[in-house]
Amino acid sequence: MQVDLRILRYDPERDAGPHWVSYSVEAEPTDRVLDLLHRVKYEVDGALTFRRSCGHGVCGSDAMLINGRNRLACRIRVEQLGRRRISVAPLPGLPVIKDLVVDMDGFFAKYRSVQPFLITDGPPPSRERRQSPEERARYDDTTKCILCAACTSSCPSFWAQPDYVGPAAIVQAHRFIFDSRDEGADERLEILADQDGVWRCRTIFNCTDACPRGIEITRAILEVSAAIVERHG
Amino acid sequence: MDQDFDALIVGAGGAGLWAALELAQAGVPTAVLTKLYPTRSHTGAAQGGVCAALGNYEEDHWEWHMFDTVKGGDYLTDQDAAEVLAREAIETVIELEHMGLPFNRTPEGKIDQRRFGGHTRNFGEGPVRRACFAADRTGHMILQTLYQQCIKAGVQFFDEYQVVDLLFDGGEVGAGGRAAGVVAYRIADGELHAFRAKVVLLATGGFGRMFRITSNAWSLTGDGVALAYRHGVPLQDMEFFQFHPTGIVGLGILLSEAARGEGGYLRNDSGERFMARYAPNLMELGPRDLVSRAIYQEVRAGRGIGGKDYVYLDITHLGRKMIEEKLPDIADFVRTYQGIEPITEPVPIQPTAHYAMGGIPTDLNARVIRDADRTIVAGLYAAGECACVSVHGANRLGTNSLVDLLVFGRRAGRQMARDVRGLELPDLDRDAIEPVRAELRAISERPSGESPARIRADLADVMMDNVGVYRTEELLAAALPRVRALQERYGRIHIDDKGTVFNTDLLEAREVGYLLDCAETTVVSALARKESRGAHAREDYPERDDVNYLSHTLAYQAEGGPRLAYKPVTITRFQPKPRTY
Numbered sequence: 049m050q051v052d053l054r055i056l057r058y059d060p061e062r063d064a065g066p067h068w069v070s071y072s073v074e075a076e077p078t079d080r081v082l083d084l085l086h087r088v089k090y091e092v093d094g095a096l097t098f099r100r101s102c103g104h105g106v107c108g109s110d111a112m113l114i115n116g117r118n119r120l121a122c123r124i125r126v127e128q129l130g131r132r133r134i135s136v137a138p139l140p141g142l143p144v145i146k147d148l149v150v151d152m153d154g155f156f157a158k159y160r161s162v163q164p165f166l167i168t169d170g171p172p173p174s175r176e177r178r179q180s181p182e183e184r185a186r187y188d189d190t191t192k193c194i195l196c197a198a199c200t201s202s203c204p205s206f207w208a209q210p211d212y213v214g215p216a217a218i219v220q221a222h223r224f225i226f227d228s229r230d231e232g233a234d235e236r237l238e239i240l241a242d243q244d245g246v247w248r249c250r251t252i253f254n255c256t257d258a259c260p261r262g263i264e265i266t267r268a269i270l271e272v273s274a275a276i277v278e279r280h281g
Numbered sequence: 282m283d284q285d286f287d288a289l290i291v292g293a294g295g296a297g298l299w300a301a302l303e304l305a306q307a308g309v310p311t312a313v314l315t316k317l318y319p320t321r322s323h324t325g326a327a328q329g330g331v332c333a334a335l336g337n338y339e340e341d342h343w344e345w346h347m348f349d350t351v352k353g354g355d356y357l358t359d360q361d362a363a364e365v366l367a368r369e370a371i372e373t374v375i376e377l378e379h380m381g382l383p384f385n386r387t388p389e390g391k392i393d394q395r396r397f398g399g400h401t402r403n404f405g406e407g408p409v410r411r412a413c414f415a416a417d418r419t420g421h422m423i424l425q426t427l428y429q430q431c432i433k434a435g436v437q438f439f440d441e442y443q444v445v446d447l448l449f450d451g452g453e454v455g456a457g458g459r460a461a462g463v464v465a466y467r468i469a470d471g472e473l474h475a476f477r478a479k480v481v482l483l484a485t486g487g488f489g490r491m492f493r494i495t496s497n498a499w500s501l502t503g504d505g506v507a508l509a510y511r512h513g514v515p516l517q518d519m520e521f522f523q524f525h526p527t528g529i530v531g532l533g534i535l536l537s538e539a540a541r542g543e544g545g546y547l548r549n550d551s552g553e554r555f556m557a558r559y560a561p562n563l564m565e566l567g568p569r570d571l572v573s574r575a576i577y578q579e580v581r582a583g584r585g586i587g588g589k590d591y592v593y594l595d596i597t598h599l600g601r602k603m604i605e606e607k608l609p610d611i612a613d614f615v616r617t618y619q620g621i622e623p624i625t626e627p628v629p630i631q632p633t634a635h636y637a638m639g640g641i642p643t644d645l646n647a648r649v650i651r652d653a654d655r656t657i658v659a660g661l662y663a664a665g666e667c668a669c670v671s672v673h674g675a676n677r678l679g680t681n682s683l684v685d686l687l688v689f690g691r692r693a694g695r696q697m698a699r700d701v702r703g704l705e706l707p708d709l710d711r712d713a714i715e716p717v718r719a720e721l722r723a724i725s726e727r728p729s730g731e732s733p734a735r736i737r738a739d740l741a742d743v744m745m746d747n748v749g750v751y752r753t754e755e756l757l758a759a760a761l762p763r764v765r766a767l768q769e770r771y772g773r774i775h776i777d778d779k780g781t782v783f784n785t786d787l788l789e790a791r792e793v794g795y796l797l798d799c800a801e802t803t804v805v806s807a808l809a810r811k812e813s814r815g816a817h818a819r820e821d822y823p824e825r826d827d828v829n830y831l832s833h834t835l836a837y838q839a840e841g842g843p844r845l846a847y848k849p850v851t852i853t854r855f856q857p858k859p860r861t862y
Contacts, residue, residue, distance in 0.1 A: 061780045078620075090734035094777035094786040101498040104534045104614060106421060107321040123617055145469065146783040152318065156440075165429035166381025176378040178390030184383060191383050191415070191422065195320050229381065262613075 051075045051126060053084050055096065056137035057147050066144065068135075077127035081114055081136065085121060085148075098148040105260055108196030112148050113137040118198040118258040139201035141210070155197050158213050162221040162239055167232025183228040190223040190268050192261040199255035199265050205248045212248040213240065215255035215265045222268040225275060237276050246273045283709075286312045286437075287701045289463055289478040291444045291505055293319035295420075295683065296665030296690030297484030298427035300647075303694025305434040309701055312476065313436060314465050316443035316500065316788070319428045323486055323498045324665075324686065327420025328610065329539030330412030331377075331683040332400055333370035337391045338410045343367040345402060346411065348855060350681060353399045353568050354638075354674020355815035355825065356857035357518070357833070357850055362670040364853065365645055366681070366688050373687040374413050382426040384415050385607070395607075396542040399568035399678040399862070408566050412680050417537050417610045423683060441468040443788055444485075446717040447508050447661075448475065450707035454513030454651055460660030461707035464714045466721070466788065471781030473714045473721075479704040480660050480697045483509060483641060483649075484690065487666040488799040489522075490737070490792075492634035493745035496528055496535035505667045507795035509641050510802065514651055514658060515835035515846065517669040518639035519799070520807035521816045523677055524750050526572040528633025529618050530591045536611045536630060538679040541565040543607055545596040547572070548627065549584040555592070560862040567862045570676040570816045573632040573750050586629060593627035600624075632750055637799075638677055638816065639806075640669040642835065642848075647693030653835065653848040660700075660707070664693040671833060674850075675815020724790050730775030733790040736767050740793075743767075744800055748807060753821045757808045764804055765842075768797050802836040805843045810834065827857050 053073045058066040071092060073084050082100055089096040098121070100110040105123040112121055114136055115129055126134070142150035193216065200206055200214035221240055224230045240246050246269055255265040288304050290297045293315035304311040315322070334341040346367035351358045378384060378392060385393035394410040402409040415422040431438075442465040449458035462477040485505030489497025510516050526547075527536045541547070547565050549555045559575040560567030567575075580590050596604060601624050604612050615623045641663040642650050649661040665686040672685055747760035771794055778786035812826035813819045831850055836843040 059780060060782055089786075090732070090738075094732075094734070095780070097778075097783050097785055101317055101321045101500045102323065102326050103499060104326075104532075105617070106326050106418070106610075107317075107323070107498065109317065109321050125617075149783050153440075156318065160432055163433075165433040172379040174375075176375055176384075176392050179386055180390050181386045181388065183390075184386045187383070188416075191425075192418070194325075194421070195318075223383075224381075227381070227383070 049075060049077070049132065051084065052133045053088065054133065054135045055147070058144055059095070059146055075126050077125065079126050080122050081124050081126070081134065082110055082121040084126070084134070085136070097146045106194060108194035111139055111196040111198040113140055118202045120196060120198070120260045123260055139197055141201045141207045142197070152197065155200060155216070158217045159195060159220055161213065162217045163232060163236055164220040164224065166224060166227070166230055167235070168229065169231050177229050179228055186228070187223050187226040189263050190219045192263055193219045193223070194261060196260060198258040198260060202254040202258040204252055204254065205250050209244065209248055211244045213245055215269060218246060218269050218272055219263060219265055222272050225272060233275070237279055240272055241276045246276065283475045283477065285477045285706055286310050287478060288480050288482070288697050289314065289476055290482045290484060291463060292322070292484035292486060293438070294322035294324040294484060294486055294665055294686065295423050295427060296686035296693065297482065298431055299687060299690035300482050300484065300664060300694035300697065301436045302427065302430050302434055303691060304698050305431070305436045307698035309698050311436060312439055314439045314442045314444055314463065314476070316441065316468070318440050319438060320424060322424055323501055325421045325424040326498065326535070327423070327683055328417040328535065328537035329542060330395060330397060330414035330419050330680045331374060331423070331687070332397060332411045332680040333374040333413055333684070334367065334411060335371060335374065335392060335394060335413065337387055337394050339402070341402065341409055341411055343371060345404060345409065346370065346400070348404050349400050350672060350678055351674070351855050352405065352860055353678040354676055355860055356674065356831065357671065357814060358674030359671050359851040360853040360855060361851050362645055362672045366672045366684055369688040370684045373691060377423065377426060377687070380426050380430050382415065382422050384413055395539065396566060397679045398538050398541065398566045398572070408563060412542060414539065417539050417608050420683060439465065442466070442474070443468055444504065445721070445791060447481070447512055448709060448713050449512060450709065454658050459707055460658065461709055464717050468783055468788065471784055473718055475709060475714050477706055477709050479701045479706060480662065482647070482662040482664060482693050482697060483667055484663070484665045485667045487637045488796060489634045489637070491740055491744050491796045491800045493741040494528060494533040495634040496525060496533050497634065502792035503795045503799040504792065505663065506640055507798040509649070509663070510798055510838050513838070514641055514649055515837045516639060516802045517642040517833050517835055518671060519802040519836055520810050520834060521638035521675050522634060522803065523569055523636040523638060523816050524573040524632040525569055525635035526576055526632050527594050527630040529614065530629045530631050532618055533633035534614055534618055535633065535635065536594060536614065536628065540594060540596050540608055540611060543603060544599055545594055548593045548595050549579045550586050550588070551584065555579050555584065563862040568676055568678060570818070571862060574818060576632055577750050591629045591631040594630045595627040596623055597625055597627065636677055636682060637666055638669065638671070638673040638675065640667045643668050643670055645670065645692070646696040647689050648696060653846055662693050662697060664689040675817060721787060721791065724774060724776060725779055725787060727775045730773040731770045733774045733776065733793040736770055736774070737793045737796065740764065740767050740796060740800055748804055751818050751820055752807055753819065757804055760804050761808065764797065764800050768801065771797055802843050806834045806836050806845065809845055831857065
């Protein structure tokens with residue numbers, strides 16, 4: 049079938065600003081949006097620019113705004129979109145470099161700011177640390193994060209306050225705060241209790257809806273908030 | 282713009298990150314260059330597990346792991362390397378746990394372990410629980426954990442800097458030159474940067490994109506492998522490329538061997554567990570080369586599903602709880618990409634190009650070697666899939682790719698940290714970046730010509746159809762002129778994007794050239810090996826021939842095509858025996 053693929057194009061070396069370009073693309077219902085983007089790039093205009101790597105939803109490169117929702121282009125099939133007109137734009141709220149490529153440096157800086165690594169005191173044992181299956185299950189959900197930025201760039205609080213650390217960084221902090229082996233919760237909760245931390249969340253649930261890994265992000269944010277309240281009693 | 286570091290690491294997958302961590306902890310000024318963001322690296326796509334003889338459920342020994350690795354590699358594995366791999370697997374997995382990796386746990390709180398193809402107890406008696414795992418996203422957790430530790434250690438990253446050339450001091454590799462740095466293309470603005478260093482590690486991964494059906498990321502284009510080859514490093518054992526048995530039909534997306542490790546079946550059109558004919562002892566847990574061939578045989582005999590070119594992976598009997606807890610991601614892939622519910626329906630699968638056993642030859646400490654005498658290339662190192670130690674021989678066992686990049690990434694970092702001491706920075710010509718600048722400019726400025734994407738697609742077809750699971754003289758001899766014709770067309774490529782900002786058109790064109798080098802050396806090496814061993818299955822020479830071919834292939838770049846040489850296999854504990862499962 050023919051699909052009307054509309055892409056928000058922008059080349060900083062040639063264009064005054066972003067503009068929509070329409071492509072009529074032959075597609076199978078089972079094609080992913082990434083397949084359509086490749087068809088345009090390889091058969092129509094090699095200058096069309098987007099990131100992608102693994103092509104099956106685990107590397108987090110190709111998050112973009114597809115028919116008004118943040119998704120991974122390699123995970124969404126044409127038939128799931130339910131219509132023959134498909135619009136593709138860069139992730140909202142992040143500076144656009146070219147076409148569908150956004151500047152991710154600020155996003156990763158926020159990720160690094162929450163101390164996203166295991167913090168422990170003292171030397172480790174000679175074998176593995178023990179952790180019960182229940183303790184392991186406590187933070188399982190937030191270990192799935194692939195740092196694609198679909199959540200943070202879908203968040204109205206982040207659009208309004210670009211200094212907000214954002215859902216993805218809180219998810220990463222959650223993964224350690226609720227890990228029974230970690231001893232850095234105090235430092236992380238201190239960072240997230242900042243005015244640009246968890247309190248910016250207005251429980252709009254856009255992040256949870258956007259997550260391609262199905263992480264219950266809003267819930268994770270609320271659990272971190274509750275831990276801050278508990279600690280400061 | 283030029284920058285100096287003591288150590289450079291090209292690639293931010295598991296091998297590169299662990300090496301970076303070792304160097305940072307030793308206080309060596311180090312830069313990691315990656316054409317992606319580190320967390321996008323393909324280590325993150327590994328699913329099923331990482332083997333280490335921890336014995337958390339049942340008796341296990343590193344000697345058994347070593348034996349399985351040697352036998353799995355059809356005795357082409359260098360046994361000193363397999364010993365290092367199996368021994369150090371244990372301490373690296375424990376170290377990963379200490380770094381915070383969220384392994385699944387046994388009821389006692391130890392690292393959980395499951396079965397995997399070709400991994401056995403007591404030298405082949407039956408399957409053993411050796412694969413340590415974090416659900417079916419073990420690679421994701423390894424990549425995340427190592428990146429986290431690199432952040433903690435303050436490693437300096439150059440994200441989205443694509444390395445496009447290697448620099449040498451004192452001549453090319455063949456003339457005894459020493460690695461002196463790299464040229465990197467900053468993707469954001471198209472500027473070329475010379476990075477000078479005392480030691481350089483290539484950790485650029487594989488080149489599965491030379492095949493049509495592959496589990497590999499779009500970024501796996503053999504960059505480091507081809508660049509080393511162009512500067513005079515031979516490529517070892519390129520004829521051995523692994524096809525994983527269970528890829529999603531048509532797409533090649535991997536469905537982990539863990540599905541069979543947890544008890545999944547393979548069935549043909551009549552519902553029969555056909556592996557009984559091919560590996561009566563291990564059944565579905567036979568090694569990958571054998572299982573992929575079995576699927577081809579079933580399809581040829583008309584026993585594919587509906588007579589077509591695929592069979593079923595059946596996990597319906599495992600039950601919802603097991604699938605949701607231990608195989609959640611692959612269940613999700615099946616739902617997302619096939620619209621099938623794996624809890625209740627069998628899943629259509631076919632073999633998918635997965636892993637390069639061959640690559641840049643190294644010694645046990647990741648130092649690149651350039652001939653059969655194991656002469657070291659000063660300053661140059663390689664680890665992970667781009668390297669060939671060789672621990673995988675003619676066929677890699679499941680999970681051993683992760684073991685390889687952990688063990689030898691760590692060894693690379695430690696060796697580099699030792700080697701930089703007392704070294705001065707090498708000399709670099711002021712115009713060192715000019716050759717690659719001219720090559721890139723020639724592509725950009727050509728007003729019209731061949732499409733690199735078309736060439737890549739044609740290459741993927743010929744490699745899939747002629748250089749796949751089964752090979753013959755006829756197929757390989759027909760492939761060679763076709764690859765050469767593609768190389769000739771590549772000399773006339775043209776791109777649309779003439780800009781400097783995020784020019785993926787130009788970079789992908791460059792990558793097609795790397796794939797062509799990898800393909801040519803693969804075909805030439807495969808033509809010359811007139812036997813069947815591991816993943817190299819010649820229908821015209823169906824038997825293994827230890828008299829003539831128990832040796833590693835080395836392919837050197839030369840006028841008129843690759844020149845081949847051979848290097849002996851290191852055999853220590855296990856004499857070659859017939860390989861049955």
